[in-house]
Each structure stands twice: as structure tokens, then as C-alpha cells.
Amino acid sequence: MKPIYVTIIEDHDDFREGLNHVLQFTEGFSCVDAFYSVEEALPRLQDSDVILLDIHLPGRSGIESIGSIKQKLPTSKIIMLTVFDDDDHVFKAIMAGADGYILKKTPPAQVLTAIQDAAQGGTPMTPYVARKVLDLFKKYAPTPSKEHDLTERELEILGQLVQGLDTIELAEKLFISRETVRNHIKHIYEKLHVHSRSQAVAKALKEGIA
Amino acid sequence: MKPIYVTIIEDHDDFREGLNHVLQFTEGFSCVDAFYSVEEALPRLQDSDVILLDIHLPGRSGIESIGSIKQKLPTSKIIMLTVFDDDDHVFKAIMAGADGYILKKTPPAQVLTAIQDAAQGGTPMTPYVARKVLDLFKKYAPTPSKEHDLTERELEILGQLVQGLDTIELAEKLFISRETVRNHIKHIYEKLHVHSRSQAVAKALKEGIA
DNA sequence: GACAAAATGACTCAAACGGGTTATAGAAAA
């Protein structure tokens, strides 16, 4: 069976070489390269199944480099290595499209499992990091509150309001009179208990209606 | 050392009893109770470190029950058991405050690890589920795009627009003339490249400006 | 002190908006 090809980018020599050895001597894994910085790695990057990337690196940080690496090797999965959890960094790494987040203190056996998980399309996460991610998630996700009770048509129109259309544009887009549009909007206001377009738009976005 | 006390709520007999036995015969774990439904469990729930809760249950579903269980046992950690990933259910479970999500096909050894992780405040997640969560996250999180270049005052006013204030309310709140407010708003429009309040509000919310 | 940004304020004007009321046709529910 083909081994999983792994590239390491990590400035801490001991950790990098330790990982390197584990990978070399474990059946089913193969370490393609091991770099100490992104600057060194980028021009020489070879196709890998998984890239282990330190989140804190001298020079270009791991987070900033996710994009460049993904561009060069679009199919490779990137697992971030972090020393401790840092809400802001975790958030940025997620948005940049990393495929896993594990603490450096994770025992080698679990690192190997994580590499396998990532190679298979999962997103391995240290439970401690996962907790941070979910807390962030709850903070940012829309909180669908009460029933809005909007009809199909009203939802459609609210959606267009969020897109920024005005009454006339909406009327033309839906092939109805502007008066009808105004009527629907009035009903939306009543049902959402708001009194202006911007309030309706804000409510729609905050509660994930549109 | 005190064992980790676990309660199981799962309608599938084989799975429930299997887990029960594993917990009984593993050092460091103790199964407090094993129920086949939330209705049966709720009145008889005893304090536990971790509760394993099936996401699909006859009668009251696991998700709907998270709230009731958390209310009765606020310090217990709840790990959801899922057969397959279902974006919508995972999302709801997260918002309801579950502390872990693992697939039922997870091998017993890893279930035990997950129980330990949850007991220690982490959020163990099967990598496959974690992938779904992160995809959802990216979908809902604001995507800070370009520079908006707004001044302090303009940001303040944009924030109030998002809250739904109209020009006059804003003027009164900030102790300035309504004409000044309108001027600021005009500048905001120019900088955000929009032409109406609702567009400005939508942009502010989508890009996390306000 | 000179200069550039901000913040403040005022004026105009047409267009859009929010709030009412009313009406009709068709679909769905009672």
C-alpha cells in the first residue's frame, strides 16, 4: 500500500527531527521533506498528502502561508501545529482553510492518527482546540430566535433586501408592481417587528433568516 | 483515583449494553446508568461526569434534550453520538451546547479517550464531524474583506445604523445635528461603495465591521 | 505656523420610504 507522504515545516529542530524519524520508521508513512521555515520550504515544496505546519514560525507565519501553500499544492491537507491555543490564531487558520489543528504535545501515535484522518478528508482537532473553535462558532453563528412566520414570497423579498435592492429593482426582478413589493415589505416589517429596511436587513442577517 | 462517572442514553440495545460493559470493565470508568430514552432518563438522572447521548432517539430527540439535561446537571459534559454526519443536526447540537460529537462506529478505545477529553473540558470530535463543523463555520463567519478605511466616528455611526437607529435618533444619541449625521453617512456610503442604509448595514454585518 | 483630515453644520431637491386604507383573485383551511 502506498504510504502517506508528509512534509514538515517547523522551526524547532528537536521537534522537527523527532517527527521526521517517527515518520521514517513507521509503516505507511513517508516524510518527503522537513523545513525550518516557509521561506525555505515554498520554492522546494513537493507534492505531499499532508503538510504539518507550525503556526508560529520565524519570518512568515504559518497562518499567512496557508494560502501560498494551498495554491502550490491544492490537494495537500494542512495540519497546523500549535503550542497552546490562541483563539485569534485558530480563527485565522480556519478561515485560511487549514485541515487540522493539533497541539505539539500530542503523543506521536496520535499525530500519526491525525495525519491519517486528514489524508482521508477529516479535520483532526485536539479536543482542547475544538472547544475553542466551538466557542468561537457560537459567538459568530446567527442565533435563530423566534418564529418569523414569513411566507415564501416574503422570504424571497427579504433576501433581495439583504442583497441591497431597492423597491423598483425588486419589482422589476420579480415582474410585479412596485406597490406589491411595498405591500410585502410592510408585512415583513410587521412580522419582524421592525420599522425600516435596515432594521429588517440587520434582523435577517443576525438571525440567519436570509 | 476516582473513576469517571458516565451515563448512557441510547435506544439501540446492543450499542448501549456494549458501551455499558466496556465502561464497567475498564479501570477509571464507571457507568452510572444506561437509559433507552430521554423520557426514561430525565426523572432518574444522577450526577455524572459525562453523558453519552444519542442524537436520534425515539420520542424526544437528543438535541432537544440537551437543554433539559444541562439544566438538571449543569456540570456534566454531554457527548453526542451520531450515526452519520448531518450538518443540520450537528449545528443544532453545537448551539444547544453539547461538549462532543463522535460517530457511533468509533472504536471503544477512542470512545473512552473521548470521555476523558470531555471530562477534562475539551470537546472531542470525530475528524469527519469536525470537518463539517468547520465548513459550517466558514459559511457563517463574517469574511473581513478589504480595508474599509472608516474613521472612528464613522464606525460608531455605522454601528448604530446596524442597531436600527434612524438619523434623528442617532443625532440625539450623539448630541450632534442631524445634518452632521447625514454627512457622516454619506462618507460611509462612499467608502463602502454603497448607496443606501440597508446596503451599508448588510455590508457591515457580512464583513464583520460592526 | 501651515496644511490636511476629520467633525461639525446648513441648504436644496427629487426620489424613495413608511404607514395607512382598500380591493380582487386564487388557494388553503375550517
Next chain:
DNA sequence: TTTTCTATAACCCGTTTGAGTCATTTTGTC
């Protein structure tokens, strides 16, 4: 069958808004 709900449409009225131009003061920087 009658009633309710939905989508459609029109009209009125007063207010707000968006866009433009201009002016003053404050603030920060060179």
C-alpha cells in the same frame, strides 16, 4: 360553503433619505 391567507395592485400623505454643494471648527502632522 364560508372563511382565512396569500399575492397581487392602487392611492394618499407626510417624512426620510440620497446626492450635491458649501462653510466652519477642531485635530493632528509636518
